[in-house]
Amino acid sequence: MFADMPEDVRRRMAYLEEIDARDRDDGTPRLERLRQVPPETGQFIALLSLTAPAGRHIEIGTSAGYSTLWLALACRRLGRRITTYEILPEKVRLAKETFERTGLSDVIELVEGDARDHIHGVSGISFCFLDAEKEVYKDCYDLVVPRMVSGGLLVADNAINHRDALQAMIEEALADPRVDAMVVPVGKGELVCRKR
Incomplete structure (x- = not known):
């Protein structure tokens, strides 16, 4: 996918992949890891976002900007x-660097702060990727779904590898009459919800 991906983007992605692999191996503290x-x-969420209806695209949890790319x-x-949206200042700094080096700043708005403090003023969401601290997933889900357009997509990461922590939220989504939902075994597991 994205065979025409710009070389600057490929290089930055490879750089971030190297840091992420090293962080996982060398004992970097959890909040400092990417x-x-x-x-x-990344390919899966990009493909899904291409199918989203007209509306706003948001991401909750930027880290260094890999999924954002x-x-x-x-x-x-x-x-x-x-x-x-990204809450940690060091991650915001890295994300700004990522967006500047890849030439994609023109299509990205980076908001520093807790997404839950900002989403109240957002409407017409057609795509949301949720990859933040697991304890905020339910709050974010509850804020985003009512603000989604019909046919809009919410994708939440870690639905398999953090299933214990996310069990209640996943069960709520799977039973939510406002959405059609399922867990897809891509990467670490993606909860995919489509607004009815």
Whole structure:
């Protein structure tokens, strides 16, 4: 996918993949690690975002901007922008560097702060990628779903590898009459919800 991916983006993705692999092996403290999605998840969410109806694209949990790059490539094809939220200042710094080095800043709005403090003013969401601290998933789900357009997609990462921590939220989504939902075994597991 994205055979026409710009070389600057490929290089930055490879750089972030190296850091992420090293962080996982060398005992870097959890909050300091990038903890980004694997490439197959990046491709998956980009493909899904390309199918989203007209509306706003958002990401909750930017880290260093790896998944944002995949989504920004999709948004550029669609003539849309993505707004991404990150709470940790060091990750915000890394994400800004990522977006500047890849030339994708024109389709990315990076918001520093807790997404839960900002989403109240957002409407018309057509795509949301949720990859934040697991204890905020339910709050984010509850904020995003009512603000989604019909046919809009919410994708939540770690639905398999953090199933214990996310069990209640996943069960709620699977039973939610507002969405059609399922867990897809891509990467670390993706909860995919489509607004009815």
